[in-house]
Amino acid sequence: MHRTHHRITSTVAILGELAVTDGNRVLELGAPRQRAVLAALALNANQSLTTQRIIGMVWGATHPAYAANLVHKYVSGLRRALADLSPQQRVSIESGGGGYRLAARLDQVDMSLFHAHVDAARGLRERGEHERAAEMFGEALRLWRGPLLGELPGIAFDDEREFMETVRLVVLEEYATLSISVDRHNEVVGLLRETLRDHPLEENLARLLILALYKSGRTAEAIRVYQRLSTRMLGELNMPPRPELNDMYKAIRRHEPIPTTLV
Numbered sequence: 001m002h003r004t005h006h007r008i009t010s011t012v013a014i015l016g017e018l019a020v021t022d023g024n025r026v027l028e029l030g031a032p033r034q035r036a037v038l039a040a041l042a043l044n045a046n047q048s049l050t051t052q053r054i055i056g057m058v059w060g061a062t063h064p065a066y067a068a069n070l071v072h073k074y075v076s077g078l079r080r081a082l083a084d085l086s087p088q089q090r091v092s093i094e095s096g097g098g099g100y101r102l103a104a105r106l107d108q109v110d111m112s113l114f115h116a117h118v119d120a121a122r123g124l125r126e127r128g129e130h131e132r133a134a135e136m137f138g139e140a141l142r143l144w145r146g147p148l149l150g151e152l153p154g155i156a157f158d159d160e161r162e163f164m165e166t167v168r169l170v171v172l173e174e175y176a177t178l179s180i181s182v183d184r185h186n187e188v189v190g191l192l193r194e195t196l197r198d199h200p201l202e203e204n205l206a207r208l209l210i211l212a213l214y215k216s217g218r219t220a221e222a223i224r225v226y227q228r229l230s231t232r233m234l235g236e237l238n239m240p241p242r243p244e245l246n247d248m249y250k251a252i253r254r255h256e257p258i259p260t261t262l263v
Contacts, residue, residue: 008145010110011089012042012102015164016145018152020082022089027081032152033058034074039149041093041102043160045109050099057156075100110143111164117143118171125174131182137175141191144168169199176208181260185212196225200232207245211260214252222252 013019018039020027029035040049040057049057055067064070079093091104106112117140124133148161172195176188192209199205206229213222226249230241240246251258 008110010113010143011085011091011108012038012045012104013110013145014039014042014149015110015114015143016147017150018042020085020091022085027084029081030074030077033070034077036152036157037071037074038078038102039152039157041100042109043111043149043157045102045104045112048097048099048101050097052099054099060156111148114140114143121174125178130178131184134175134178134182134184137171137178138187140171141168141175169195169202169205173204173208176212177260180208180212180215183215185216188212189216200229201236203229203241203245206241207248210245210248210252211258214258215260219252219255223249226252 008019008021011020011022013021018029018035020029020038029038036058037054040054043057051068051071054071055063058071059067075093082091082093085091089108091102091108093100094103102109104112106116117136121133121136121140124130124136148164149157150161172191176192179185179188189209189212192205192212196202196205196209206225210222210225213219213225226241226245229245233239233241241249248258
């Protein structure tokens with residue numbers, strides 16, 4: 001899976017392994033199940049989750065009979081840990097509605113900030129501010145440090161992890177398309193290449209990487225990306241890349257210009 005090494009800037013970080021930070025200080029969050037309770041609340045920041053919903057996310061269908069008592073115990077432990085945050089970084093777990101909610105500013109949970117950046121980038125793109133939109137998409141993607149809650153098990157986390165990876169891929173395509181359209185090809189090559197290693201049959205990612213490499217003058221690399229994709233698709237899916245990608249490959253072989261269209 002993709003692994004990046006960006007510094008954590010939000011208090012509660014879940015776009016990667018779960019972490020709660022205060023400047024350069026990383027808080028100790030306790031046992032895995034206690035961490036999982038915080039993860040469930042962070043996935044739904046500023047929304048109340050019933051105790052039963054938390055149990056379902058943390059244990060699934062095979063939870064112990066005393067799981068509700070464990071949730072209350074873990075919340076108490078988390079409250080003690082979060083009390084160690086400085087006033088500027090303070091987040092809290094509030095009771096109510098038969099459950100709990102993580103109370104935090106938008107910028108204090110990295111997934112919330114990711115969605116806000118993506119919304120802002122799409123607004124900028126609609127107004128024709130493509131360079132600024134590309135920068136904002138890039139800021140959103142730099143919040144990711146690895147798979148969502150990569151170290152925590154749980155059926156609900158697996159579902160959310162898969163969903164958010166799909167969201168990330170869509171945003172990456174938007175980012176790369178805009179960046180290429182404003183002649184910032186080199187900025188997206190590394191991330192596209194890294195992500196394509198995890199998703200080797202994603203034709204849209206391959207198309208964008210080929211285009212970025214070709215427009216950067218790296219024709220031989222662009223050709224190799226297509227050839228690897230074609231070999232893998234024929235071997236695993238018994239089908240070639242789609243016709244428009246094959247047409248791009250032929251144009252590159254002829255050293256023809258390739259127009260860039262926006263998402």
